[in-house]
Amino acid sequence: MQQRAVQLKLHEQRYWRVLLHYRKQGDGWESQIDDPDFFIALNGKTNPRDELIATVAALFGEPTVGAENPRCRYVARRAWLREQLGLPEWTTDAGECPDFEQALRWVDPQTATLVFPGSYANSPASMFGHTLLNFNGPYQSKQLAHAANYSAFTDETNGFAYAIKGITGSYPGYYSLLPYYDKIKEYNGLERRDIWEYPLRLTPEETRKMFLHLWELRNIYSDYYFFDENCSYNLLFLLEAARPDLRLTEQRPLWVMPVDTVRLVDRHDLIAEASYRPSVATLLNRQTAGLDARETVIAQKLAGGELRGRDLDAMGLGAEGEIRALEVAATAIELKFIKKDLSLADYRRRYLEILKARSTLGAGGADRHSGQKPIRPDHGHGSSRLGLGLGYTESRWVQELSFRPVNHGLLDPEDGYLPGSQIELGAFALRFNEEKRQIQLKRFQLVDIVSLAPVNAFDAPVSWLVRAGLRRQTLPEGRHLVSYLGTGGGYAWQGRWGLGYLLLETEGLYARYLKNDFAIGGGASAGYLARLGANWRMHAKVRQIRYLLGERDWSGSVELGLNLRIDRRNSLSAEVARRVDFDSWATEGMLFWYRYW
Amino acid sequence: MKIKLVIGGCLIVLAAAGSSLAGQAQNNCGCGLGSMLWANKADGSILSQTMQVTTNGLFGNQTFGITSGTLGCEQPESIGADDRTFAYVRDNMDGLARDIAVGRGEYLETLAELLAVPEDSKGAFADSLQDNFSQIFVTGEEPAEVILERIVIVAG
Known part of the structure; x- marks a missing residue:
């Protein structure tokens, strides 16, 4: 049997490489999987042929005693090899592998859905979203699916070590499979993230193959890398196991953003449509928008426990008004409990009281899940941006070239992105200096994150920013590169046209040209971020910082930016600023063409 | 006992040995409303029942997490539903x-x-x-x- 498998060159077939996660490495092959338990041959990680021989021996030779029966573990290899070797099809209900058979019966995979929990404004940790792969059983309800997830496991509690190790692949990543409703509670609820679901065009047979492969991967680790071999990348292996013609894992960029895997899967024509599952926080915002001022106050009191559900009759709201107020109050109570602002006992009492009052009012009210669907995140602008700029400052023309690998700024077209959030990592801008005839670094933004989350009737989230990097600016003695680190916190408000915000800021500068090499100070910034019609955006901002330690001075700026969205890949920006740094005033006007991909 | 954080968009699960935490999680679990949403207010940690379930699903003796569960809320023997x-x-x-x-x-x-x-x-x-x-x-x-x-x- 082994000879026959080798004669057929099964180890050179695409599907064998997919199942073992082999990738070309120099002259040979190497599996992306790092766990030795995944391989049957000792050198299986690097030798597809030996692994094939060992697999055939283990699956079709003398049954092994003890440990986990390889026939019940390597189920995808087993199904495929039987087919290739012309053996009768393997029936999975023979009672030979009770655990596997039970799991297969329970999940009963028919179709699959790619799931994308988006980012949440005020949680830096969930910046880029996540991806899951759902196995849908024979049910209509999407909640009864099972979600496959790939994540890293660690006992690290030191945040810094944790980041470093995550980047360098020192944590093991594992696949898991859980009821999708648990994931809904986790993402829509606890983490307050909107979820997008993309049903995949896979046949039941393909979905089943994917499930068999997932079974093989359970309790198997691979080194987890935050940027590339991460949660999203590893799910692509499952899709290749479903349909080996798909080449999803081969062209791996330097970093894999969850939303880019959605785009990748879409490019392979696997996605037909998208459905939207708003988080508890989004629902509360939407529901509250349907209340008038008086109903809002009453809903607040109901949620705060100052007004009892049964006292509502005396308020004279009318049945529809009562329904609206009670339903908003119920969502607000859920959110309070999730945020731990409410004890379990209080939550139960209030929630139940509100629901009891609601249950006596019969049908009516709006469907909590009705409402406009935002633009799909994968239909937003691309994650990387190149900018070409031309401008005028201090009596001369300037040219600028900028690149931002990741991912969205406040002024960029907002479709598909979370309103009021900015995540810029590793961005830099170069300027051509006419006088010196040389290219100079204008700025390098290691991180520049802004989260503007508007306060509402039930919740007053903190808006914040953090940024660090290098920038060329005016110092007491000419223009130089300065290292900066800044943080800020405050509040944002939803206005008629957009978001207004006020943040208190601190900033530290480090440069040789400063007194004692540094300046540290504090100040404030305020701004308004508006959407004007379908394609225009505006950001107006004032900022002042007073440096109190080191070099004592101040800087300030007034800035206005306008952005015109042309299409998903292009936009134009006009940015005008007047600023003062260390007693030197300057005005600058720039025009940019931005290209996204 | 496992605690979970999310970083860089992807999931990281912290697996820390701590029987006291585990004990608290169990005490707070119970049944009824709220018990499966967010259990652990008491210790102020990010540990939750949901997360405990998540990790049980992977490493525990359940079959690959196809059913989650709460300690103390297991299904009684005789019940007319599946x-x-x-x-x-x-x-x-x-x-x-x-x-x-x-x-x-x-x-x-x-x-x-x-x-x-x-x-x-x-x-x-x-x-x-x-x-x-x-x-x-x-x-x-x-x-x-x-x-x-x-x-x-x-x-x-």
């Missing part, structure tokens, strides 16, 4: 309570499907549960089997 329905009611009691009170929603539809309510009876099913909400959820502390039993009785 495992899936019981687990669903136990794990989604809050959403179910809201949908029953409101008279519609995904949780209610899922329950109707699990109980094999015929398509043309779903309206009546929703109405009778809504009308009897106060008889189904009396204290909010009832375990899933009690809620499910009452639902089955009310729905006839």
Whole structure:
């Protein structure tokens, strides 16, 4: 049997490489999987042929005693090899592998859905979203699916070590499979993230193959890398196991953003449509928008426990008004409990009281899940941006070239992105200096994150920013590169046209040209971020910082930016600023063409 | 005991040895409303029942997490519903309570499907549960089997 498998060159077939996660490495092959338990041959990680021989021996030779029966573990290899070797099809209900058979019966995979929990404004940790792969059983309800997830496991509690190790692949990543409703509670609820679901065009047979492969991967680790071999990348292996013609894992960029895997899967024509599952926080915002001022106050009191559900009759709201107020109050109570602002006992009492009052009012009210669907995140602008700029400052023309690998700024077209959030990592801008005839670094933004989350009737989230990097600016003695680190916190408000915000800021500068090499100070910034019609955006901002330690001075700026969205890949920006740094005033006007991909 | 954080968009699960934390999580678990949403207010940690379940699903003795579970809320021996329905009611009691009170929603539809309510009876099913909400959820502390039993009785 082994000879026959080798004669057929099964180890050179695409599907064998997919199942073992082999990738070309120099002259040979190497599996992306790092766990030795995944391989049957000792050198299986690097030798597809030996692994094939060992697999055939283990699956079709003398049954092994003890440990986990390889026939019940390597189920995808087993199904495929039987087919290739012309053996009768393997029936999975023979009672030979009770655990596997039970799991297969329970999940009963028919179709699959790619799931994308988006980012949440005020949680830096969930910046880029996540991806899951759902196995849908024979049910209509999407909640009864099972979600496959790939994540890293660690006992690290030191945040810094944790980041470093995550980047360098020192944590093991594992696949898991859980009821999708648990994931809904986790993402829509606890983490307050909107979820997008993309049903995949896979046949039941393909979905089943994917499930068999997932079974093989359970309790198997691979080194987890935050940027590339991460949660999203590893799910692509499952899709290749479903349909080996798909080449999803081969062209791996330097970093894999969850939303880019959605785009990748879409490019392979696997996605037909998208459905939207708003988080508890989004629902509360939407529901509250349907209340008038008086109903809002009453809903607040109901949620705060100052007004009892049964006292509502005396308020004279009318049945529809009562329904609206009670339903908003119920969502607000859920959110309070999730945020731990409410004890379990209080939550139960209030929630139940509100629901009891609601249950006596019969049908009516709006469907909590009705409402406009935002633009799909994968239909937003691309994650990387190149900018070409031309401008005028201090009596001369300037040219600028900028690149931002990741991912969205406040002024960029907002479709598909979370309103009021900015995540810029590793961005830099170069300027051509006419006088010196040389290219100079204008700025390098290691991180520049802004989260503007508007306060509402039930919740007053903190808006914040953090940024660090290098920038060329005016110092007491000419223009130089300065290292900066800044943080800020405050509040944002939803206005008629957009978001207004006020943040208190601190900033530290480090440069040789400063007194004692540094300046540290504090100040404030305020701004308004508006959407004007379908394609225009505006950001107006004032900022002042007073440096109190080191070099004592101040800087300030007034800035206005306008952005015109042309299409998903292009936009134009006009940015005008007047600023003062260390007693030197300057005005600058720039025009940019931005290209996204 | 495992704690979970999310970084860089992807999931990281912290697996820390700490039996005291584990004990607290179990104490706080219980059954009824709220118990499956967010258990652990007491220790102020990011540990939650959901997360505990998540990791049990992977490393525990359950079959690859195909059913989650709460300690102390396991299915009693004799109950007239199947495992899936019981687990669903136990794990989604809050959403179910809201949908029953409101008279519609995904949780209610899922329950109707699990109980094999015929398509043309779903309206009546929703109405009778809504009308009897106060008889189904009396204290909010009832375990899933009690809620499910009452639902089955009310729905006839």
